[in-house]
Amino acid sequence: MGIAVSVQHVVKDFPGLRALDGVSLDIAEGEFFGLLGPNGAGKTTLISCLAGLARPTSGQLTVLGRDVQADYRATRRCLGVVPQELVFDPFFTVRETLRFQSGYYGIVSNDDWIDEILTQLDLTDKADTNMRRLSGGMKRRVLVAQALVHRPPVIILDEPTAGVDVELRQTLWRFIRRLNREGHTVVLTTHYLEEAQTLCSRIAMLKQGRIVALDSTRNLLARFAGRTLSFRLEEGGRLPEALAGRAVLNDGLWSMRLTGIDELEPILSGLRTAGCRIEDMQLTQTDLEDVFIGLMHEEAPHLPESVP
């Protein structure tokens, strides 16, 4: 497998702010890769540098072996970028928009593929509708369609499901998964961690412009493996001293991280002995959200460069 995307020591400065602080990562061809991080972490800046829309202050980015700066046109052809913002020419229909986009890549007769994309994204009955008459969710579908007209080997989606309904999310993921099975590399940023957990085989977590984790989804989950015990005590119940130190109270709900199930019984018996009665209780498995929260509260460790 070759390298689809390579980012080496990339720094991006804006006046008074370092948005990317030495980011290095490689994404293999055919991977479904997740780029996660809180608001302002630098995800969109990294995507803009990859798409050649922003020039890094230093460092190198390549797509399928080609330098993004030196070989701008060739790398743009390899990429299909679905941006976060909805920007369209309102005067054209959906089909016209997709035909123009094909023309931009020098593709003359693309109607079969355009029809296929429209079908896959449930847009067929909107093909002749003017862009300005579409709902926000429909416009987002067109944005995805636009990014795919030239069958790019590398697809980059910057929060494609922000604020869209469940139906579109499912339609979109069905299609993107199919393209990934067919060999397209997919890079996804999302705030929906369960989405990243289900779709991505490997994940980079960014914080303040630096990578704080870069590993397979499975390893990230294993690193924070364990369960969380949450419970609510009956009114007036006070947590015994021995347990209070390791529990967090949020809106009347106590939470404790357990490293193994054998920790459960001593906790319950501690509560019984202290005369606490449990009103409600839940035991949940670690998910990506726990990993994310855990990492965002940790100091950024120095990471070795990782190879996919």
Ligand SMILES: Nc1ncnc2c1ncn2[C@@H]1O[C@H](COP(=O)(O)OP(=O)(O)OP(=O)(O)O)[C@@H](O)[C@H]1O
């Ligand atoms: N053109 C710009 N000029 C100045 N600062 C910028 C510019 N673009 C982004 N920034 C800043 O760079 C930092 C990273 O922003 P970026 O949009 O890359 O974050 P993000 O991880 O994509 O966030 P979000 O999840 O909110 O989309 C932020 O502090 C942002 O304010």
